[in-house]
Amino acid sequence: MIQYSISKNRLEYLIDQEKPGWLARAKDRTDGFNALGYYHESSSIWSEVKVVFTRIQHGKCAYCERQLESEEYGLIEHDLEHFRPKKKARPWSLTKTLKKAGVVLTKPASGDSDPGYHLLAYHPLNYCTACKTCNSCLKKDYFPIEGARSCNGNDPMQLASEKPLLVNPVGDFDDPPESLIAFNGLSPFACGNTNYSVRRGLVSIAFFKLDDRQRKYLFRERANIIVSMYAYLEHADAANTDAKRKVFKELATTLTKPSASHANCASSFYKLYKQNRNEADKVFHLAVSYLKTISA
Ligand SMILES: [Zn+2]
Structure with missing residues (x-):
């Protein structure tokens, strides 16, 4: 996970360019939910701006x-995801490991679930796009927090007091996911520098099964990226001309850019290669054996 940094103004500008008038229609709907006190509509309009995300x-x-x-x-592959769920916020069950790590979730104020964030159903800073596994199978309508839930909140930038345990990757107001999650080879780990940020990293990894080897295609893709990066960096080192060295270095850094898949994993490996070549060699060999194992 990485941050796609964008200001609210820029996001609204892009939405307006893509779908003129959408923001005003969205505001009308939000005003309607505000009058009702909950989310209710028969057909939604957020898919109209999915492509912006x-x-x-x-x-x-x-x-x-x-x-x-x-x-x-491929837009069908991307789900427009509400970071804070609009209809209801169901309690998520902690894993044993998370309980052991001291994570404690806020329980619903009453009943089985908390109400959803009806005033954020049409807030652009509450949107991102996700694959169907992450959105429909894992995220659903969970939103684990450890503070007091503010279901009537109308501005995601003002809701940090809820102490959410997931991190919003789009925008410029939440912690960058890279400050909470880094990679040791193929596996993510919590790298935050406060107890809360460590808990956020741990929950985000567990919630989206980012370290579950049953998500084997994630691991295979990360392994391929590490092997490619290692090869590029080794070629850069061994290059006999500056021009060749530059080409291979650029290929390696391309893998760490926000546009590259698994850029967080790639950046962690890039850093390791620069800091500790022996450890980087070990990670490379582990990635190679992983690829051999899964293709056997
Ligand atoms: Zn996903």
């Missing part, structure tokens, strides 16, 4: 960083 995210899933199909043919 697929572009901001370079066609990648906001959570697992997989590259999905391009907008010309």
Whole structure:
């Protein structure tokens, strides 16, 4: 997971360019939900601006960083995801490991679930796009927090007091996911520098099964990226001309750019290669054996 940094003004500008008048229609709907006190409508209009988010995210899933199909043919693969759920917020069950790590979730104020964030159903800063596995199978209508839930909140930038345990990858107001999650080879780990940010990293990894080897295609893609980067960096080192060295270095850094799939994993490996060549060699060999194992 990485941050796709964008200001609210820029996001609204892009939405207006893509779908003139959408923001005003969205506001009307929000005003309606505000009058009702809950989310209720028979047909939604957020899909009309989905493509804005697929572009901001370079066609990648906001959570697992997989590259999905391009907008010309593949918008069906991308779900427009509400970071804070609009209808209800169901309690998520902690894993044993998370309990052991001291994570404690806020329980619903009453009943089985909290109400959803009806005033954020049409807030652009509450949107991202995600693959169907991350959105429909894993995210659903969960939104684990450890503070007090503010279901009537109308501005995602003012809701940090909820102490959310997931991180919003789109925008410029939440912690960058890279400050909470880094990679040790193929596996993500929580790298935050406060107890809360470590808990956010741990929950985000567990929630989206980012370290679950049953998501084997994630691991295979990460392994291929590490092997490619290692090869590029080794070629850069061994190059006999500056021009060749430059080409291979550029190829390696391309893998760390926000537009590249699994850029967080690639950036962690790039850093490791620069800092500790022996450890980088080990990670490279582990990635190679992983690829051999899964293709056997
Ligand atoms: Zn995903």
